[in-house]
Amino acid sequence: MSSKTEADKIAPPPQKRPASLALRLAAAFAIAAFMLLLAAIAFPYFALAFNLDREDNESLTEKVEVIDALARKSPVNSAEFRDDLQQEAELQVSSPVVLRVLRADSHVLVESKGMSAILPTSVFPEPTKFGAGPDRFVDMTLPDGRAFRVLSQTVSSEGAPQDSLVVQVGLDRSAEARLLSNYRTGLIAELSLGLVACALGGYLIARRGLRPISRMAETVRHIGSATLNERIAPGGFPAELSALASAFNVMLQQLEDAFTRLSRFSADIAHELRTPINNVRGLVEVSLNSSQPEAERNRLLAASLDECQRLSRLIDNLLFLARAENPQTQINRQAVNVVDELKKMQEFYEAAGSEAGVTIQLDTAKAVEAQVDRLLLQRAIGNLIDNALAHTPDEGIVKLSAQRLDGRVRIEVADTGRGIPADHLPHIFERFHRVDPSRSKNTGGLGLGLAIVKSIAGLHGGTIEVQSEAGTGSRFTLVIPIDVEQRAKAS
Ligand SMILES: Nc1ncnc2c1ncn2[C@@H]1O[C@H](COP(=O)(O)OP(=O)(O)O)[C@@H](O)[C@H]1O
Ligand SMILES: [Mg+2]
Known part of the structure; x- marks a missing residue:
């Protein structure tokens, strides 16, 4: 697939060819110069x-x-x-x-x-x-x-x-x-010559002035998906074009980043899918061995069912992320008392908490109302509590709280767990990023939980932040505008 056919595909339907800028400038220049000459x-x-x-x-x-x-x-x-x-x-x-x-x-x-x-x-x-x-x-x-x-x-x-x-x-x-007649003849000759000279001069000047544009177009034409790392050399352009060149370079940088992220993401997906599929294949192959006793075969089947469930969770999460990224995605906002939701989550996770030896506390009693999508909010808080329980040792505490702060609601999930090493902090919300992949695998972590929290925050026009210190604990803060419509009206 050459870049030319790509460009052809997105080219608009053929129209009347627009007039050349150089010709237009030359004509304007010639007319102006001719008028001046005529007057003179x-x-x-x-x-x-x-x-x-x-x-x-x-x-x-x-x-x-x-x-x-x-x-x-x-x-x-x-x-x-x-x-x-x-x-x-x-x-x-x-x-x-x-x-x-x-x-x-x-x-x-x-x-x-x-x-x-x-x-x-x-x-x-x-x-x-x-x-x-x-x-x-x-x-x-x-x-x-x-x-x-x-x-x-x-x-x-x-x-x-x-x-x-x-x-x-x-x-x-x-x-x-x-x-007078001689004067007129001379005048007409002078004007005709002048007109030709003005048109020619104007054309040459305009073409010379516009040459950097063709130079820029030449560079841009060579940039394709495989050469996104190319840039327009900023030197040698007049000020106006220099601004265009740097704006274009910024766009290229963003494209390159997005493209790299996407390629890495699809490589990651392939990698993530390969392990469970291989596992299922191995399990099925072994269980097909006719000499397996019934009980062993059942165990193998149950294990492959586990792998299949993990796979479908992975796919569900990926689909969720893909949908959340679509700018057309609408969320179902409704008035929600965030503290009530936290209370429900606390009750829901109580059993899992006591199993892990971790107490879940709710710090806020006062109602905090906000316009949010209830299911998405539950999912985000659930992911945060999941993580907190998974990474907090015995006798630890997970604290939930919510408060209003100038038009926004701050929801915090803080734990006294092992914390996140500083070098991982900037990447913690990236898809498939895990601090300790081998450990996560055992606990069934897909590495998508925080990415989903981040996309839910984004869908609400909010943000998610983390403060963490290795050995002391982590604090995740979800900040969501309380009422988007009112805020939009006010601004
Ligand atoms: N509360 C926490 N304490 C310590 N580490 C955490 C905490 N929350 C998340 N992490 C780290 O961030 C990584 C990414 O989290 P997440 O996206 O939920 O993926 P998963 O939980 O599936 O591994 C986890 O693997 C873990 O290493
Ligand atoms: Mg998680």
Whole structure:
């Protein structure tokens, strides 16, 4: 059975493959970086376009202003005005601005050289009055591809408002348009390259950042039931993964412990079953020998019955432990006066006690009520008294007592027996652990009594503790919450 097929068995049914984390991070990174790049490049572009636009408008209105000033300085029919106008029109030769001034009757007073060929009078919009209301700029493209912005306004002469003039100005914006277009082309190229670079960079960074995860997955993939002792080497991981690695290692440690315990337990069971089965087999084989007298055969049969009873006790106890370990197991809680139960146990064991020369005393008279499973409680106390009687020599005393202590009941079984050696104390509640296996075997001990007490304590949400000194005696303390429901409500 390879670990691969094991993993396949528990894998969830095939679903849509989730998106790769590296790809997602790369996409997020690329989008963020691209936005930043876009903002960084686009802002200066729009600022430039806006300023050029404003400057163009200003130079057009400025021109009209100049003509307006001239018209105010001298009458529009005077030679002086003509001269000024001519001068102004000639000034434009080397500039991208063209100028035309007409009288109200459409007679052209002056116009820049070649202007009639490119911007005849008719292409200009209806003039608006200079200095009144918003200026009406109009953009147009000539047949030769040149872009122009034009403005047409009326200015009135000083002292002769009836002699108003129409000023038509145009501005060649081709150079600007080229500049902006080049800028845009560069911008798009830069952005495309930037996008590719951001996506690629993001992907590489994310993959590099996520590499430890694949490294970790690689290690984890190799861990199987046979290699539970492997661990993820904690070094070399970023902080977040390092926490994951140590959490995983803790889990592995717990799994390994549980697994070891289980394997040892099943080995123990096999071992424990083998002896009585071998015994029964030997007894039956001998009794099958036909030369055996009747009485001897009966003795052998009785002995094998004993072994069979021991076996079925062993199996019953193991089953009980298995059930107690199941988290779904429910216990039958009821209100029980623990002291009454102790009294019954005392009476029940009285005969066995006097046979062993041991007195069983009950130390408590006051009732102690608790919500417990009566049969389980009897079983636990019975196991403790059994042990106390088995390990307490003649004239010893076994003391039973119960008391309430902040929401819990403490039940004690103390003896004046031989005690438990300190090196055995930590293991005393483990299954099949016996201090003296050979002696236990003679007394019929299965080594499961205390394990069962512990599981009964666990089923009640309580604990079992032991204090013991070799030669002086042992004291087992079972602590059980009095009323689990009330405690659960209170908390
Ligand atoms: N009261 C006690 N005094 C001395 N030793 C004890 C006492 N109770 C238990 N032990 C020791 O603990 C071991 C485990 O007890 P238990 O689980 O009841 O198994 P078993 O009684 O079947 O041997 C016993 O074998 C015994 O050595
Ligand atoms: Mg016992």
